[in-house]
Amino acid sequence: MVRTRFAPSPTGYLHIGGARTALFNYLFTRHENGRMILRIEDTDLERSKDEYTKDIIEGLKWLGIDWDEGPYFQKERMEEYRKFANMLLEKDLAYKCYCPTEVLEEKRKKALKEGKKPSYDRTCRDKNFNYPERPFVIRFKTPLSGTVSFNDIIRGTITFDYEELDDLIILRSDNTPTYNFTVVVDDALMNITHVIRGDDHINNTPRQILIYQALGYRIPEFAHVPMILGKDRTKLSKRHGAVSILEYRREGFLPEALINYIARLGWSYKDQEIFSKQELIEKFELKDVGKSPSIFDVEKLLWVNSYYIKTLPLEVVSERLIPYLLELGIYAEPNNYLYKAVDTLRTRAKTLKEMAQMAYFYYKEDYDFENKAKEKFFTKKGKEILIAFLDGFQKIENLDENSLRDIFDRVCKEFDVKLVDAVQVVRLAISGRLATPGIFEVIEIIGKESTKRRIERAIGEIPY
RNA sequence: GGUCCCAUCGUCUAGUGGUCUAGGACACCGGCCUCUCACGCCGGAAACGCGAGUUCGAAUCUCGCUGGGACCA
Numbered sequence: 001m002v003r004t005r006f007a008p009s010p011t012g013y014l015h016i017g018g019a020r021t022a023l024f025n026y027l028f029t030r031h032e033n034g035r036m037i038l039r040i041e042d043t044d045l046e047r048s049k050d051e052y053t054k055d056i057i058e059g060l061k062w063l064g065i066d067w068d069e070g071p072y073f074q075k076e077r078m079e080e081y082r083k084f085a086n087m088l089l090e091k092d093l094a095y096k097c098y099c100p101t102e103v104l105e106e107k108r109k110k111a112l113k114e115g116k117k118p119s120y121d122r123t124c125r126d127k128n129f130n131y132p133e134r135p136f137v138i139r140f141k142t143p144l145s146g147t148v149s150f151n152d153i154i155r156g157t158i159t160f161d162y163e164e165l166d167d168l169i170i171l172r173s174d175n176t177p178t179y180n181f182t183v184v185v186d187d188a189l190m191n192i193t194h195v196i197r198g199d200d201h202i203n204n205t206p207r208q209i210l211i212y213q214a215l216g217y218r219i220p221e222f223a224h225v226p227m228i229l230g231k232d233r234t235k236l237s238k239r240h241g242a243v244s245i246l247e248y249r250r251e252g253f254l255p256e257a258l259i260n261y262i263a264r265l266g267w268s269y270k271d272q273e274i275f276s277k278q279e280l281i282e283k284f285e286l287k288d289v290g291k292s293p294s295i296f297d298v299e300k301l302l303w304v305n306s307y308y309i310k311t312l313p314l315e316v317v318s319e320r321l322i323p324y325l326l327e328l329g330i331y332a333e334p335n336n337y338l339y340k341a342v343d344t345l346r347t348r349a350k351t352l353k354e355m356a357q358m359a360y361f362y363y364k365e366d367y368d369f370e371n372k373a374k375e376k377f378f379t380k381k382g383k384e385i386l387i388a389f390l391d392g393f394q395k396i397e398n399l400d401e402n403s404l405r406d407i408f409d410r411v412c413k414e415f416d417v418k419l420v421d422a423v424q425v426v427r428l429a430i431s432g433r434l435a436t437p438g439i440f441e442v443i444e445i446i447g448k449e450s451t452k453r454r455i456e457r458a459i460g461e462i463p464y
Numbered sequence: 465g466g467u468c469c470c471a472u473c474g475u476c477u478a479g480u481g482g483u484c485u486a487g488g489a490c491a492c493c494g495g496c497c498u499c500u501c502a503c504g505c506c507g508g509a510a511a512c513g514c515g516a517g518u519u520c521g522a523a524u525c526u527c528g529c530u531g532g533g534a535c536c537a
Binding site (some may be wrong): 108199202226227231267270271291300301304348358391405408422427433436 | 500534
């Protein structure tokens with residue numbers, strides 16, 4: 001049975017990179033009918049915050065990445081780690097080190113000065129020191145020579161020299177375990193079969209393998225997925241894209257779009273660009289994940305997002321728009337009016353936030369008229385056109401395209417202007433803008449009375 | 465600095481020795497459609513980092529170089 005885990009540390013928000021790691025874990029697990037565990041690695045008490053834990057969990061839920069066990073919190077498992085550290089001590093696979101920090105620091109500086117590696121010189125190894133009164137750390141006994149190799153599902157064989165590794169600390173002097181140790185204890189105890197994580201952990205893997213062996217547990221499969229880099233080609237940080245995934249929700253992105261985009265970042269299936277979640281589960285395989293880092297490109301995300309806005313069922317898109325309308329002070333109901341409005345907007349908006357702004361005039365009549373447009377169209381002649389249009393408009397019964405077109409034709413003839421000019425004046429009057437859905441559909445949607453009021457208001461605001 | 469990883473259009477990628485005059489997508493440019501803005505459709509420009517080697521033949525295999533990244537300190 002395949003068992004995977006997503007194990008973020010709550011020292012930051014769930015960003016694009018973390019979300020993708022979670023997604024790959026999820027897709028792989030569902031594809032294999034396995035179980036996925038969520039584990040919060042909150043042993044760094046200083047930097048871990050509940051706020052981040054909440055953000056991570058909410059982000060995953062929003063994306064629809066669900067897990068089968070957990071969340072487990074490492075903070076609650078401290079005794080476990082201590083137990084295993086002491087076990088290694090007893091088996092002589094680890095030892096107590098009493099070297100004072102100052103001394104270590106000095107040695108490190110000296111080594112660096114001489115151009116040597118600043119690794120621990122193993123002073124306390126094999127000495128069996130035991131001073132009950134003095135502070136100590138527990139160090140792991142790394143083999144002095146030889147190599148470790150592991151077969152990474154994505155990258156193939158990776159080999160390290162033991163000589164490059166020093167005797168890492170597994171339990172600090174304050175009795176807290178270190179990262180590389182807790183990860184292995186948990187992955188071992190939780191029966192994780194596949195460790196799928198960012199490739200910033202490749203360098204940790206050889207140490208961890210050693211610990212698995214010392215603990216006597218089976219070594220899992222590893223798959224290190226390449227990083228997602230910012231536009232400057234460095235690790236995603238707060239400067240560029242490392243904002244919470246929930247920020248994308250705020251900006252009006254759909255979870256379907258994020259999932260689709262993130263999946264295709266570093267993974268591909270022939271020439272296909274659009275995948276439903278179900279399709280991803282069917283087609284996703286770790287071996288098809290690329291090895292090179294990829295750069296996050298908002299433009300393409302926007303395109304994917306606009307695709308889903310255009311193709312998801314109208315009712316779904318409409319309902320998802322409601323919160324964004326609320327942000328603008330619009331209380332919209334999921335009714336026919338909304339659906340019709342959204343239907344005219346969905347080919348024009350790339351995000352829901354943008355769509356809400358575009359939809360403002362459908363719900364409110366207090367919009368401002370765009371300044372430049374006012375100058376150009378709300379002239380003396382513009383006013384006359386509006387008056388003439390309104391005159392014709394009052395007389396018609398049906399708001400169908402033909403009737404409206406007739407009015408425009410007459411107005412155009414009367415004032416010797418092109419259709420586009422007459423339309424733009426009216427468009428500006430009834431929406432406040434020069435770019436809107438087709439004017440015939442807009443009028444039909446907002447209705448006769450509202451159209452009338454809007455035009456009257458515009459006429460009133462033209463000072464000629 | 466050491467270790468490890470990576471390398472096809474600006475970006476995401478297809479490609480696993482001949483079918484590559486290197487395909488698709490985003491973005492970009494031009495055109496069509498058109499009441500504006502979009503959508504859509506058609507077309508265009510745009511890449512195998514460099515150098516050796518293996519081979520009849522290399523984007524594809526090997527080595528070196530260069531470049532980028534991550535981790536450790």
